[in-house]
Amino acid sequence: MALIMPAADKAVMGERAALVAELGRLLPADAVISAASALGPYECDALTAYVQRPLAVVLPRTTAEVSAVLALCHRRKVKVVPRGAGTSLSGGALPLEDGIVLSLARFNRILDIDLANRCLTAQPGVTNLALTKAVEADGFFYAPDPSSQIACTIGGNVAENSGGVHCLKYGLTTHNLLGLEMVLIDGTVIRLGGGKALDGPGYDLLGVITGSEGLLGVVTEVTVRLTPKPQGIGALLAGFDTVEAAGAAVGAIIGAGIVPGGIEMMDSLAINAAEDFCHPGYPREAAALLIVELDGPAGEVEAQMDEVAALLNAAGARSLRRTRDDAERLGFWAGRKSAFPAVGRISPDYLCMDGTIPRARLSEILTKIAELSAHYGLRCANVFHAGDGNLHPLILYDANIPGELDKAEAFGADILRACVAVGGVLTGEHGVGIEKRDLMGEMFDETDLAVQQRLKCAFDPAGLLNPGKVFPVLHRCAELGRLHVSGGKLRFPELPRF
Amino acid sequence: MERFQPTSAERLAGVIERAHAAGTRLHLVGGGTKAGFGHPVVADAVLDLSAFSGIERYEPAEQVITLGPATPLATVQAALAEEGQRLAFDPPDIGPVFGEAPGLGTVGGAIAANLSGPGRPRAGAARDHLLGVEAVTGRGEIFKAGGRVVKNVTGYDLPKLMAGSFGTLAAMTRLTLRVAGRAPATVTAALLDLDPAAAGRLMQRISGSALEPLAIAYLPAEVAVRTRHPLAAAAVLVRFDGPSVALDERLADLQTLVGDIAPVEAIDGPDSDETWVAIRDIAGLLPDGARALWRLSVPPAAGCSLAADLATSIPGLRWFADWAGGRLWLAVPPLADAGAAIIRPRVQALGGHATLVRAPAAIKAQVPAFEPPPAGLAALEARIRAAFDPAGILNPGILGSGISGPN
Ligand SMILES: Cc1cc2nc3c(=O)[nH]c(=O)nc-3n(C[C@H](O)[C@H](O)[C@@H](O)COP(=O)(O)OP(=O)(O)OC[C@H]3O[C@@H](n4cnc5c(N)ncnc54)[C@H](O)[C@@H]3O)c2cc1C
Ligand SMILES: Cc1cc2nc3c(=O)[nH]c(=O)nc-3n(C[C@H](O)[C@H](O)[C@H](O)COP(=O)(O)OP(=O)(O)OC[C@H]3O[C@@H](n4cnc5c(N)ncnc54)[C@H](O)[C@@H]3O)c2cc1C
Numbered sequence: 001m002a003l004i005m006p007a008a009d010k011a012v013m014g015e016r017a018a019l020v021a022e023l024g025r026l027l028p029a030d031a032v033i034s035a036a037s038a039l040g041p042y043e044c045d046a047l048t049a050y051v052q053r054p055l056a057v058v059l060p061r062t063t064a065e066v067s068a069v070l071a072l073c074h075r076r077k078v079k080v081v082p083r084g085a086g087t088s089l090s091g092g093a094l095p096l097e098d099g100i101v102l103s104l105a106r107f108n109r110i111l112d113i114d115l116a117n118r119c120l121t122a123q124p125g126v127t128n129l130a131l132t133k134a135v136e137a138d139g140f141f142y143a144p145d146p147s148s149q150i151a152c153t154i155g156g157n158v159a160e161n162s163g164g165v166h167c168l169k170y171g172l173t174t175h176n177l178l179g180l181e182m183v184l185i186d187g188t189v190i191r192l193g194g195g196k197a198l199d200g201p202g203y204d205l206l207g208v209i210t211g212s213e214g215l216l217g218v219v220t221e222v223t224v225r226l227t228p229k230p231q232g233i234g235a236l237l238a239g240f241d242t243v244e245a246a247g248a249a250v251g252a253i254i255g256a257g258i259v260p261g262g263i264e265m266m267d268s269l270a271i272n273a274a275e276d277f278c279h280p281g282y283p284r285e286a287a288a289l290l291i292v293e294l295d296g297p298a299g300e301v302e303a304q305m306d307e308v309a310a311l312l313n314a315a316g317a318r319s320l321r322r323t324r325d326d327a328e329r330l331g332f333w334a335g336r337k338s339a340f341p342a343v344g345r346i347s348p349d350y351l352c353m354d355g356t357i358p359r360a361r362l363s364e365i366l367t368k369i370a371e372l373s374a375h376y377g378l379r380c381a382n383v384f385h386a387g388d389g390n391l392h393p394l395i396l397y398d399a400n401i402p403g404e405l406d407k408a409e410a411f412g413a414d415i416l417r418a419c420v421a422v423g424g425v426l427t428g429e430h431g432v433g434i435e436k437r438d439l440m441g442e443m444f445d446e447t448d449l450a451v452q453q454r455l456k457c458a459f460d461p462a463g464l465l466n467p468g469k470v471f472p473v474l475h476r477c478a479e480l481g482r483l484h485v486s487g488g489k490l491r492f493p494e495l496p497r498f
Numbered sequence: 499m500e501r502f503q504p505t506s507a508e509r510l511a512g513v514i515e516r517a518h519a520a521g522t523r524l525h526l527v528g529g530g531t532k533a534g535f536g537h538p539v540v541a542d543a544v545l546d547l548s549a550f551s552g553i554e555r556y557e558p559a560e561q562v563i564t565l566g567p568a569t570p571l572a573t574v575q576a577a578l579a580e581e582g583q584r585l586a587f588d589p590p591d592i593g594p595v596f597g598e599a600p601g602l603g604t605v606g607g608a609i610a611a612n613l614s615g616p617g618r619p620r621a622g623a624a625r626d627h628l629l630g631v632e633a634v635t636g637r638g639e640i641f642k643a644g645g646r647v648v649k650n651v652t653g654y655d656l657p658k659l660m661a662g663s664f665g666t667l668a669a670m671t672r673l674t675l676r677v678a679g680r681a682p683a684t685v686t687a688a689l690l691d692l693d694p695a696a697a698g699r700l701m702q703r704i705s706g707s708a709l710e711p712l713a714i715a716y717l718p719a720e721v722a723v724r725t726r727h728p729l730a731a732a733a734v735l736v737r738f739d740g741p742s743v744a745l746d747e748r749l750a751d752l753q754t755l756v757g758d759i760a761p762v763e764a765i766d767g768p769d770s771d772e773t774w775v776a777i778r779d780i781a782g783l784l785p786d787g788a789r790a791l792w793r794l795s796v797p798p799a800a801g802c803s804l805a806a807d808l809a810t811s812i813p814g815l816r817w818f819a820d821w822a823g824g825r826l827w828l829a830v831p832p833l834a835d836a837g838a839a840i841i842r843p844r845v846q847a848l849g850g851h852a853t854l855v856r857a858p859a860a861i862k863a864q865v866p867a868f869e870p871p872p873a874g875l876a877a878l879e880a881r882i883r884a885a886f887d888p889a890g891i892l893n894p895g896i897l898g899s900g901i902s903g904p905n
Contacts, residue, residue: 116702116799139708161651172649174658175622188874195849196797198618198824201869203667203879204625207658211651231708251559257582257679296710299747300740307741356647358560390649428649436652443652444642451641451886452654458881470653481888 003050003434005468008098012078016055019078023058023100026068031106033057042101045086045093046148047435049351049405054081054095061106063181063189063220069102070218071187079464080185082214084125084156087148089352090433092160092213092469099464102218104155110134111221117196119178121223124155128162131224140226143170146429147337155219161211163429165262165336168387169295170227172429174210181221182209185460195223208455213431214466216459232298233261234305235329238312239286239319243267246288247362249315250386253292254359256311258304261295263387264336267366270343270381270394274335277342282335283319290317290386291332339383340394347379347396349405353412355419356428359389368418369393376411378404390428391419417442432470440472449473454480500543507632507640507671513545514669515638518889526665526893528568529604536664536867537898538859547606550671553577562629562646564674567606574605578677586678587624588615588713590778595791595856600779606670612662615778616713616737619705619821621678625661630674633660636667636887646674659882665893667886681739684712686770687752689734689760694718697734698802700759701822704736705798707755709748713737713774714822716802721782721818727769734760737774780827782818789816789829790836790857796850798824804844811840838865866898 012019020034033039034056043051055078060066073080079099086093095101107123110130114120115138120131128149131142145164146152152162158180163172170176179193179200193206200206209216240246250263266274266289271282282289290312294304305322312320323329335342343350357365366382373380379396393415397408416426420442427436440449449471456463457477467474475483502524504510517524525541528548550566553574557563558581565574571589578584589608594600607613614623630644643656660670692700697716704714715735722729738748753762765773776782783791796804801823809815814831830837836857845852851869854862871879883890 114797114799115706117797118702118706119797140706161655163649167649171622171626174655175626184874184878188878190872190875190878192875194795194851197795197848197850198821199612199614199623199795201795201851201853202871202875203882204612204658204662205875205878205882207625207655207661210658211655228706228708228710230710254561254679255559257681259679297708297740297744297748297751300710300744303741303744356645356649358557358562358647360557360559385649388649389647423646425645425647425650426652428647429651431651432653440653443645447639448641448643448653451635451639452643452656454885455654455656455659455882458878458885 003438005096006474008096009077012076012098013055015076019076020056022072023056023069026072027058027060027065031059031061033059042083042086042095042103045088045091047089047091047094047433049399050091050094050434052095052097054099054101057101057103059103059106063183066102066183066218066220067187067189070183070185073100073464074186074462077462077464079467081466082159082218084153084159085127085151087152087156088160088431088433089354090427090431090435092431092433092466094434096468104153107155107220114196115140115226118226119196119223120226121221122154124158124219124222125153128152128154128157135226136229139229141229142224143176143227144173147340154222154224158210158219158222159212159214160431161429163385163390165264165385168263168385169259169261174207176225177206177210177222178225179223180206180209180219182217182219184217185462185464193223211431213433213470215456215470216465230295232301233293233295233326233329234301235291235293235323235332236305236308236312237321237332238290238292238317239283240288240290240316241286241318243288243366244363245316246290247359249290249312249317251359252311252315253308254387256307258308260308260387261293262291262385264291265289265384265386266336266339267382269379270339270383273342273346273381274339277345278334278338280331280335286318291336293329336383343381343394343396348398348400350397351395351408351412352430353391353393353395353415354427354430355416355424356388356390357419357422357424359386361422361424362386362389364422365391365418369415372411372414376407378408378411380411389424413439434469437470438472440470450475450480450483499541501546502543503546503549505549507634510669510671511634511638511640514634514636514891517543517891518637521889521891523891523894526669528606528610529570529602536896537862538895539893540895545669547669550606554672558583561677561679562674563677564646564672565605567609567670567673568604570601571603571605571608572601582680583677584680585627585675586617586621587627588617588778589613589624590615590780592779594784595780605673605675609661609673610663610665610670616715616774616820619824620712625658627676628657628661628673629676631657631660631670632672633668633670636889636892644674648676664896666883666897667892669892683742683745684737684739684770685745685749686765686773687736687738687749688729688763688765689736689756690729690763691731692734692760693732694802694806696759697732698799698823700734700756701802702799703755704752705822709738709751709755711736712739715777716819716823717782718818720816724782725776726772726781727765735773735777737770777818777820783816783827783829786816786829788832788858790861791855792828792830792836792841793853793855794826794828794845794850796824796826796845796848798822800848801826804848808841808844812837834861835865836861842869868897
């Protein structure tokens with residue numbers, strides 16, 4: 001692996017047996033896994049190119065147990081990697097050789113459903129889809145809907161600030177949270193946010209924890225907002241001869257002040273892979289396909305369906321279909337939702353990238369991706385959350401061909417650099433993890449990263465929570481405290497010295 | 499008192515770097531409208547950030563704008579309106595609450611105080627609209643965080659931390675905000691003559707329906723008659739937007755939902771807009787002489803009954819509810835502690851929190867403006883503050899005991 005993880009702490013590794021024994025005293029017998037044969041399932045997350053066996057895995061059931069485990073690890077200087085369902089695509093849940101994995105799998109209960117206040121409180125190991133299932137009979141849903149929603153956990157969603165196809169209208173995880181309970185590395189239990197109220201007191205630490213990739217604390221309870229199910233829902237499916245035309249259509253829809261539930265785009269390779277896989281009836285000859293979903297009050301949806309159809313036609317749609325019923329709408333989505341397995345069928349392996357760009361730069365980036373694809377000799381299928389400029393290029397490769405993974409990773413890194421170059425960012429929703437860690441310098445300078453790491457130090461001064469992720473260079477907190485960017489030389493000598 | 503007015507981020511960094519070295523405490527000033535919010539800053543010098551003003555880059559097609567924090571809100575709103583866009587979090591013009599002229603508030607002030615208006619439940623708070631920030635830490639380092647796109651999880655979400663930090667972590671020099679399109683039409687439905695209990699229940703039914711209201715508020719009679727579009731009686735107000743052809747249907751659907759509890763009366767056009775400006779700016783509680791002003795954040799279903807309960811304990815209390823009951827504004831007649839001993843425990847019992855927005859200095863000296871956090875959280879907040887501003891020189895004292903920094 002090209003990626004260098006922090007050097008393992010030999011002293012900690014040498015005391016593994018004592019650590020396991022102490023964990024065994026804190027937790028029920030079935031909550032500590034240490035046999036090598038049983039650690040296998042925890043060796044990696046969905047970034048399967050990287051595997052690492054941890055010292056042990058713990059499966060606590062209560063906040064008190066999490067607190068006791070963290071306090072112990074804090075005392076023994078043992079690293080901790082929190083883990084939900086392990087569907088991270090950026091290696092966020094990759095174990096460390098000298099650390100334990102703290103699985104939230106047994107935090108699997110919904111604790112409170114409060115429809116009057118439109119919120120639900122769950123333990124972090126509950127799956128994303130289970131939240132919606134729990135309230136859909138009452139006419140509500142939990143809005144962020146990552147494609148991995150049957151498996152991924154709400155705790156993982158908080159840690160990654162996950163999105164989904166409907167976040168254009170309904171927001172990301174961060175916009176749909178009310179409160180959290182979490183445990184700091186020294187075992188302190190805190191509550192953040194407003195509980196069932198909007199906007200909590202103090203600094204917005206709820207906002208800071210969301211998307212912090214398990215580096216600041218372990219989330220043990222989550223209160224989410226519930227959204228009423230829309231009255232009407234409809235979708236349009238449009239094929240375009242060029243990616244430029246499809247991109248312009250997206251701009252026209254948003255420019256008209258319409259906020260669709262979602263706008264997704266697929267390119268030719270993705271369209272054909274989906275068509276081969278599940279026959280959703282996509283136009284195979286199109287260079288780009290748009291799915292525009294509108295939801296809301298019935299009359300508004302009707303009016304906007306007409307308006308969007310007109311905009312799509314004006315933008316040069318070669319083919320245009322409009323749903324008449326829900327079965328047809330789900331059919332439109334079938335191909336998009338199975339884009340990953342569909343691509344998985346045409347290639348032994350793929351890497352899923354996740355940059356975001358300003359919408360207007362879409363065709364420029366696609367041209368660049370095509371050039372890079374030729375340069376590296378690897379195919380790339382593109383699916384995007386087009387409404388918010390979030391790209392998911394899928395780079396196809398074969399891990400059995402020596403050197404091909406390295407090539408795919410280099411290709412991916414070049415795509416992300418191109419995203420940053422046009423004013424975008426390295427990751428829209430999958431997180432930095434280990435995957436984009438060494439690219440952080442493309443977006444942030446040394447000071448930017450020092451400021452972020454000092455925030456980490458305020459939560460975790462010994463750097464025990466998920467180290468080796470997100471930040472390319474690990475600094476000791478004491479060192480960061482002394483670090484001074486202007487190197488001790490005061491700028492602007494003419495300014496007063498107080 | 500000495501006053502610094504740096505004209506570039508580099509010069510600002512120079513000023514703060516020296517202040518950090520010398521322990522000189524600075525009072526950060528943008529537009530100067532929220533002079534009375536929080537506690538008095540204990541400072542040795544004023545750091546005037548008014549030079550960081552002006553729209554740097556506005557891309558309507560991308561729905562983002564980059565600007566200096568000292569840009570007046572009015573300037574931004576006018577520029578956005580020209581492109582048919584707006585700030586969806588409805589930042590209030592809070593100056594008049596502090597006895598200032600209207601129209602002076604800055605974007606930086608709204609962000610630093612995380613101020614949002616009636617659009618907040620649906621569109622998010624100020625913090626949700628700050629995509630990127632450039633700022634100078636209390637050590638005098640220029641840093642940036644976030645970006646210019648909505649979907650971004652690259653690094654910690656420091657823009658959220660900056661929002662609502664009242665200038666205690668860093669001095670902001672550049673902000674990138676997300677802006678929203680303006681729907682072609684909007685209308686307000688008024689449901690008159692409802693008591694607080696009935697209004698509270700009704701607002702939850704409407705919020706939980708598929709009608710997608712843009713905003714929901716309740717004005718008791720006394721406040722309703724004082725709004726710019728005077729209402730004859732206590733009113734639940736529901737704001738809708740969308741294509742104009744669809745709005746009549748929304749009103750009809752609302753009537754179906756409400757049944758015979760109250761007839762739906764439509765308020766159109768400028769009257770509708772002005773009604774919400776008045777709610778946003780808390781105009782119905784002004785002018786209010788010597789009253790203290792509280793802002794409560796509570797579970798929405800509990801809001802109206804809490805207010806009615808407080809009104810029986812505090813004679814002469816004036817109040818209204820925004821955010822379908824989740825945001826209460828209270829104007830309390832003169833009391834030694836501005837009513838804190840009655841208000842705070844009841845709000846806490848509901849899991850909410852209460853902020854004393856305005857009160858005479860003598861009261862603020864005794865009553866913390868911000869809810870003091872529990873010990874574990876307080877220690878964490880103090881460590882965070884020290885990570886950005888180790889010498890405690892940025893706006894010391896402004897948060898009172900709310901966020902206990904080194905000062
Ligand atoms: C010309 C003038 C002179 C003044 N002189 C003094 C004086 O000598 N002493 C005095 O105590 N007050 C003075 N004030 C009042 C002072 O403006 C208020 O006390 C201050 O709290 C309001 O700050 P603000 O203008 O940023 O208000 P708002 O813009 O309403 O800001 C609200 C909050 O945000 C913070 N904030 C604003 N901009 C930023 C930023 N860019 N980065 C980080 N935080 C920010 C503020 O510190 C404040 O906490 C003066 C005001 C004016 C207009
Ligand atoms: C097929 C597929 C499709 C996907 N589609 C999407 C998509 O549409 N949108 C999207 O945003 N993502 C998507 N993802 C990525 C992934 O599902 C999300 O990042 C998800 O939120 C991870 O949740 P998890 O429970 O699997 O967390 P894990 O993978 O177990 O962990 C992810 C990170 O969160 C931390 N963590 C987990 N639980 C906690 C906790 N309780 N407290 C503190 N830290 C914690 C871990 O340490 C790690 O850093 C997809 C993944 C796959 C495999």
